[in-house]
Amino acid sequence: MNRIVPTLFALVLVVAAPLLRAQALPTQTIDGIVAVVEEDVILRSELDRAVSNIRNRFVDRPEQLPPPEVLEKQVLERLIAQRLQLQRAAAAGVRISDAELEQTISRIVQQQNVSLDQLRAQLARDGVTYEEFRSQLRDELTVNRMQQTFVQSRVAVSDTEIDILLARDSEAGSEVRLGYLLVALPDGATPEQIDAARTKIEGVRGLIERGEMDFSAAAIRYSDHQTALEGGDMGWRAIDEIPPLFANILPTMQPGEVSQPLRGPSGYSLVRLIEKRDDSAPQTVTEYHARGIMVRITELLDADKAKAKIDAARARIVGGEDFAVVAREVSDDTISRNQGGDMGWFQVNAWGTAVANQMMALSDGEVSEPFQSEVGWHIVERIGTREQDVTVEARRNKARETIAKRKADEEYDRFLRQLRAEAYIDNRLAPPAPLPSAPATPTG
Template sequence: MTKSFPVLLASLLAVSSVSAPLQVLAQEAQPLDRIAAVVDEDVILQSELQRAIANIKAQYAGREAQLPPDDVLSRQVLERLVLVKLQVARAQGSGIRVSDQELTQAMNAIAQQNGSTLDALRQRLAHDGIDFNDFRASVRDEITVQRLRQSFAQSRISVSEGEVDAALKQQADAGNQFHLAHILVALPDGATAEQIATGQKKAEGVKTLLDKGELDFNAAAVRYSDSPNALEGGDLGWRTLDEIPAAFAQTMQQMKAGEVVGPIRGPSGFQLLKLVEVRDASAAAGTHTVTEYHGRHILVRVDDAQSDAAAKAKIDTLRARVVGGADFQQVAKESSEDTNSKGQGGDLGWFPADAFGPAFGQQVAGIQDGGVSQPFRTDAGWHIVQRVGTRQTDVGSDNQRAQVRETIGRRKLEDEYNRFLQELRGEAFVSFRSGDRAENTATPPQS
């Protein structure tokens, strides 16, 4: 009844992508002594930068024309690595840690996603010239950054019931969701008139290239956008009208799929916005009926103090008592080793079949109401379960509210976290090294 470790690998920019062939990512992976950048008290090695660039190129295999020139790509990737270093440092300063056990679980999950075992993954990395410890350290950094985002969201992002209600009403009135992509020409805080004019001219120039068909939108985003999602083609995913900036929302309803609007001035700079496609919001949300079970269980744990054989013998005895006429709830109160449900006679309330893992779900689904399962094993130990009742529950409305809450929260987090990253970057000392030259910068360069 334990939950699996949530492996959320957003980019792994400093190492390989789990979806890209590892051998491709070994290009130029030999460690170099040169320093690519100094980030406060840390450094980014040239070898780290080359691995990250190789990863991006592997993801764009067959679409290399969409990538910017090598010097521009190198600078974009280096900026991302700088942000990773800064976020990891901030997370560590906030007490966020990833234990060796958690890291090993994440590594095992990566191996499984690649259809391999951890030992086989280690061998494959070695064969491809990728240092296993570097790979492991980069995974730790990625998880650390994700936890910093989660901590940021928990402390600063909230969504009220009123916001959900308003979004649902607007969604029902509008009836559509919009798949969007954008290109951002960023402006620094307190931009001068000259900087604003330069930014607007750049955005207008990009729009002209798009209108003439000289570049598709994804390629233009990769080449020219200052947004963190530039290397993903500026994709913003599906959004409802309440998630679209007011400056775009009214225009969006009049657009056809494939059209691009802008440049429009926003808080971060000038934006071009593309409507990729439209879908019906109600059809996307839909309704969903699930079978829920009301059940009770008795657990006998397997641990250092109790062997598997001893636990199995004990659960067999307890089942024999129940089948012989003893009250299940009373036996659970006396003998169950699940401290969370023991006091309630083993009662677990209503739950879907997959709530406590596949083994538990299979057992409760395989008996009749009032029946008691055969003993079965999970990671926690040996169980028996009694099915009290079943019901069909329409979770469509709950799912829709949950989805709306999540999308509003995601939009807020995206806006707030991007501002946080700008502040983090602006406060940092960063020195880019190019050959014998060093370039010091306290704010991200504008392309």
């Protein structure tokens, strides 16, 4: 069986560093504390488990991992960042219910095409109990929800912004996959810190340019960004989702090329253009025109009586009565009833799954058999279909998402830096020893 990886939530099992609580640890182990985060602690055993999960990901390519002490530092930073976010989420009242958690697990097993028993078996082989997995997944969902809430409260996109983007976007539909490596600078960095960061980023680029290390391995070893342990891979992004600092240099770059060091608000960066693709072809969708009658199930009209009523309505229509007359008399759908049941033109899922299934099965002019949805019993008549060009609408929707994503990334990155700056953090992990290197080569 293929390895089970719940990709929906950032590979929470084998990719994201797990946050195993003290009570889930073997009681016979005497744990040391590697970090204090406000009033919480991160234990040595938690860090060891998280590092072990990362090593499992690179079992076939261990040479890409940094030295053990550097890897520990990176993983601990990720644990600290996640713990801070969980603490803020708890203070804000963000909670994930047991029902939501179970629904998420159901989606994971469906997407991975495995059973729950198979998932449990894979977890056991990875040395993770099912309860630990649930706890990790709940934490991941909690952080995701807090991020969504934060972004919704901070990010707005106006029609004017969309118009400006579409007017100046000479590469509409273009998307790029980027690698990103950051040497971070603190707020109010001193000249000495700036010089050290610039020397380090130049040394990293030198390693890559000389072929001593590929970009992914360099990001894993040296990047201070949250994508470090993914080799800096930021995935596919629309051109305008990318900060202008990076977007402005991309037109001159070829796939595989690495930028010169760039100074931004977070520090010094390198960007690698991995791939580029174009998705600007015209977009069309099938739209349906239909009429419908719905008999609602209520406390006074149970499912059997509703079914009998819709059967009678269909019999009248098949017998020759006008659909619109019967709809105005019988239908409980207040949206379409006054139009004689006319539902207008719509995309297939606009009226729900039950109606969608009928639309795809019927021919033009055909009246369906009675069918049930979550609200009642229905009949529909498919009047016609058409192919509708939605390119303009799709471009505007994509532009809105692009602007929102870019703003969200910037706002949340700023929020995380502020969160860490204001928190009490006692990192008790010994700093990594400097790595031997040539002049101008980074030292970790």
